[in-house]
Amino acid sequence: MSWSYSDPDRAAIYRVIEERRDIRTGFLPDAVPDAVLTRVLAAAHRAPSVGMAQPWDFLVIRSPARRSRIQEEMRRCRAAYAETLPASRAAAFNRIVIDAIVRAPVCVVVTCDPTRGGWYTLGTPDGSEALVRSVCYAIENLWLAARAEGVGVCLVASFDVAALSRVLGLPSHLEIIACLSLGYVDRFPAAPGLARERWVRGRPLEWVIHHEEFGHRGLPGAPTARLLDETVAGFPALAGGGPVSDTEPATALGRTVSRLSALTGSHPPVPYGVLALFAADTDRSNGAAEQSVRKILDSGGMDELMAATGVEACVVDVGLHGEIPRIPGLLPRRGPNGSARPLREELVRAVETGIELARDYHATGHGWLVGDVLTADDGSAIAIIARLMNRSPAEFAALSTEGARSAATRQDNAGPVGADPLDILAAYAGLAVAALAGFILGARAVRAPVLLAGPGAAAAALTAGLLAPDATASCFPVTPFPPGVPDPFQHLGLDLPWPQSPVEITGPGAAAGALSFLRAAAEQHWLVPQLAAATGGAR
Template sequence: MRLVVGIGLRTDTSYRELRDLLDSALAGLEPRDVTQVVTVDGREAEPGLQRLVASLGASLFTATALELSQQPVPTPSDHVDQLAGTASVAEAAVILSGAELLAPKQRSARATVAVGRLPEEQVPAAPGYAVGDRDVVHRVLAERRDVRRGFLDRPIADDLLTRVLESAHRAPSVGLSQPWDFVLIRDLATRRKVHDLATSQRDAFAASLPAGRRSAFDGLKIEAILDTPLNIAVTCDAGRGGRHVLGRHADPRTTWFSVAIAIQNLWLAARAEGLGVGWVSFFEPGEVAAVLGLPGHVELVGYLCVGHVEEFAGTPELVRSGWAARRPLSWAVHQEAWGSRGLPGEQPAAVIAKDAARAGSAVRAVAGEQSVYLAVVDGADGAEYLRRADGLVVRVGAEKPTADFGVLWRPARTVDEAVELGVEVARDLAPQGVSEIVVEVVEPSDITEGLARGIFLGGLACGVSVKGSDGVGEVSHSSA
């Protein structure tokens, strides 16, 4: 069931108030797939609303007070009419979106919420599948979660586990090379050794974080190695199939892609069986390989913690905790060529700066306190900036720098491209909890300054404050 939620709210209504009100309005409606949230024009920038929309993974739409006032609503309100210029926001928004209102609106101190059901799609499913079958596939995909909490003390039946492994083993693979193997680990002593490895990597990661981000990280659970009855190490034998594996010769990475797909198959099948799966990557893979006694030619790809769970959360834990936000789909879809972004059927936005504001609201909700000190360089390595825990270097030069997650390589060829890449940098940091960017243009040029301008525009669109390193103005240059 695809739901639309209409929301009327006052200024500064908190996320918590909206969430509680929505949860009570949704009670008894299963499954709760809220795809759209609609409110009146002008309210879309409310932080509480944006956070709610992001936590639902829904799209936010607005309607004018005039459009809303023309809808025949069951419970009009004179009071709302005075405040918003329409007798109802919540119910009218649901009706306007073409949905069937499921119940009268519910109120809290500062908000009203109404819920409606969107008409089922009339598009038939593929031959051999009922519409319901198709919807279940999409549901499993949407409701798969990385699970790290709430595991039950219940063993996993052998036949169930075999079904899940069968599904993993049916994954596509380059040249049908099936380069994966599954090492099933139940032994507590082995799991303790692996747990120790994860703990020391956790500590190392924590130590690398700026202070604010670190305290947020301290509250996160990143593995369930000892909380689950079963761990599965999924490995890759890159040489499997010999010399002439079809499709691998030009791009050997396809071997590892194949293993990752097998893991996703396992993850989805497990979800359908009520098994939670948590992927742990806080390892130096060779150290796990040593604990498990893997032969030298076999590499660890994924380490999974698996067990029965009572329930699966509706949204990723990193979203619920405010650590990160989902990137809107429209940012990820390019039509015909890179840079022409937009969903199918939408008019693509040829210039990212124009498009940024449209989707920016979806990520503004991240409760990030993180400040990033961003140095824009051309050919310099920016090593001194990487010594800062909050340092990030953006390098625009054509020469690819040595791989380092502290260095974003954005080889801009024109000023326009530099602006676009700058917008992208800012809006891709926003979903990772960055709320402030301090920019220093270390090597001033048309290109580096264009990139800095883009960062400013992207930040503006996503609610990230961007300022120059001298603390005033938009962006400053170093004296270099």
Template sequence: MTWPRPVPVIGDQTHAAERAADPAGWAFDPATVEALHAVVGARRDIRRYRPDPVPDELLRTVLEAGHRAPSVGHSQPWRFVVVTEQATRDRAAVLADRERLRQAELLTPDRRARLLDLQLEGIREAPVGIVVACDRRTHATGVLGRATFPDADLWSCACAIQNIWLAARASGLGMGWVTLFQPADLAELLHLPEGVETLGWLCLGWPDERPPEPGLVRHGWSTRAPLEDVVLRERWPGEESPAAPVSHLAGPQPEAVVAARDTGDDLLAVPGSLGVLDRAVDRVLALPGPVPGTGTLVVVAGDHPVAAAHAVSAYPASVTADVLAATGTGESLGASTARQAGLHVRAHHAVSPDVQGDLLTADALTGTAAAALVEEGRALGTELAATGLVCLGEVGIGNTTVAAALACALLDLDPDDAVGLGAGADAAMLDRKRAVVRGAVERVRAEHPSAGPLTLLAALGGPEVAVLTGITLGAAAAGVPVVLDGLVTSVAAAVAVRLEPAAQTALVAGQRSRERGHAAVLTDLGLEPLLDLRLRAGEGVGAALAAQLLLTALRARATAGRVS
């Protein structure tokens, strides 16, 4: 049966069905839209003003529009310094006059003469000056969205200026944006503290000109470029621009992504109430393959000369074969966990057709071997996709050293931030692992400058890493989800995404392990883990546990009550 939809008394009261039925339902009426475009089209940079005062209430309305601008992390970094004293405006005008002459000297004689003929500001005439100052004293990493774009606070203030400009024009006021200042001079004039920057001076008042077109266009300084000249499709054009990534995969269509989210909105539950798990379910439902009811844990084994050559593992190489055999009989920890989750189990031994190197003195794989192993994995991934979820597991003495080295090369990490304890290293062994990884990465950077992902995989990877990369690509191409386990499987997925970016849409991070570099690799993949249990088991244990959780959530969403 269906249930009446609980409607929140705060926030968005619409429902996915309403939004799907009328995607344009949020639009304003045509008259309002037309008025907005009229104001945008009629905005001008005004240089001449009447002396009549601007009413306080109107000034407040204009500033309120600025305060409603979007801001990075809702930080609202703007501070509006309103200047009406004539003495301050006179001093600001002197600063602008000086800079106007300095800038004129940088131009050709003809351009210089034309610039000096123009009135570029109305600081003295306009009854109000507004200086939009950006308070940047909070470190960029402390503001959501600024860690990667630290100047986003300045862009936010520019949005506020645009809002002020449009609100002023709609009310019949004129505004001019003056940047003919040395920033330090303007900051000193207004006694701004260290860490607060200005975006120039806004002249505000009743206009003593009503230009039908921009002033610089009217005076032949420039013209507005056609829209076609400034709109680029997909990427920057030209022979020297980077080519589009060659990809045989495509991510889910937008319609599928929205439809998946809508299924959660239809439940008799608060949308998104399952947190990271809800997002993972949305991700799975958006894929083109069938909704999985089960799946397969594939445990891929590989051998690594680095383990014996440099003593970077607490266990002998023979353990790899033992665990692989136990996986085949269903007795390994990974296989047992998978069976409890209702998953099939597949054991696969990845063997290089060529001699393997020890990372430090020679590449782990030849390029030919790496490519062949990736294709071997791609075929296996395509086959396993028919069973549902494809969960990745691995076993290989020494492979956390290999994965750490490959992560350092792919993500430009320092070995101190990537090398972990693996299966139980002591302090001395950990030091050896770091030294091996550092030396291997330095060697590869010297021998393979500007190396692509497949070259790095060959140089620093291993047989099971290459096969896992291929499995990821094959399963993603089939449109089924790939559930990752620990560092080794996640590094393989990072290589796959660099080869085929759309493969990322099929990935689900099963867990975040104790391996030091794992969190950085998941961040690089843009994935949040479902579990954080401090696992260091390998063998796909974390992937199997996460798969059970994911399959439960998929069944719950399919059978839970719906709202009308």
């Protein structure tokens, strides 16, 4: 006996899941009949809940005046959130229209009662968190039932819980989980709204399925693979380079933009950029990198960097000496605590951290990636560069006298090291370099550019090129090495887009500061042929 549904019934269930949308505009003034609303709320009430506590309540609001007060609270929070975004993201965010709270005829505020059932509700060892998750199950049921009824739902996410609770006069023990607008709409879009607006792209299913151990990805029934192996096995082909003006290829900037066109295809990358600073302590740093990160985060340095460069910025902890609490601007991806000689598996995990971060940032709508490492000194990076280029650390003294001296000491202490790039990173404490190399590999896998500057980024580019030669197609160096110093980017055949950096920012923000210039050149590269076509080729 089969308990499965019939083919048409199964198809209907999967269809409603596929077509569920967060509807922000296009609500009709037609009232939602009480019978329809009751069915939708009944579906929510049938959701699973821990200990069958059913900790939800649904506050149904139809009053235009009360919905307007909710709208006012939402606008206040949206404005505050927009101020935290980089300039390009803030401008795009402000263009996203959300007026469903006053356009849709019904608002449903969903709350959680963490005390429902008393203090010993079955299955709640972690307190109210399990009850909050139960409320989320109910919200999903409501959303799917509404789609089946042809009713659109908008999730209003911008509000302060305490302030909205006061506006609605809720009992103090209730916590607002969601504010939903419901109503009939003029259409259900084929794709999610944020994807249509190029705010995000979304993640494919195979990225999120792991088998037995985290990191062994693959669809059910398909061979599983480590992320590093899967990534270097094959990159998407490069495009032909796109339309280029008659004079553009003759310049360094023209060649760079043409290479960018070949990487990304027929359209320029979306304008949003992100800077990832991969941070780790080394055997000689005594926790200095950790202290630098703490200082940057505590002093508002990341906010200043975003204001100066116009890109989102974050520090990625892949192996600082001490654990830093989760705060805005920090992504915890900890491996070893500043290992003197990290194991190969630890380095592979660091590479895979970079790959995953690049893919995730690209999926969330960032067209431009910027990568750098944050360590106590340049000794580790110079040692790696010198070994990979078969040069002496002394040749890099003009880059950093102390760094070159530290690199020579590292090479002497490490003794003979094989040619495998991961063995070299292990010998010279290259954990942060490994993560940035993975960032480059991940960017190449999604055909995104990575802007690079400085010795740490150069070491990562050399490493990525050895792990997968075609990976350097995503590398775009933007600052030169000092005269007389062997240039790793030239060693890889990568030209600078200009004779010298167009910005005065140094340190971790140097590559991010150059982004606006390269982005403007890229947009002009795609715009000129379009204008020529529109005007019949007139000059």
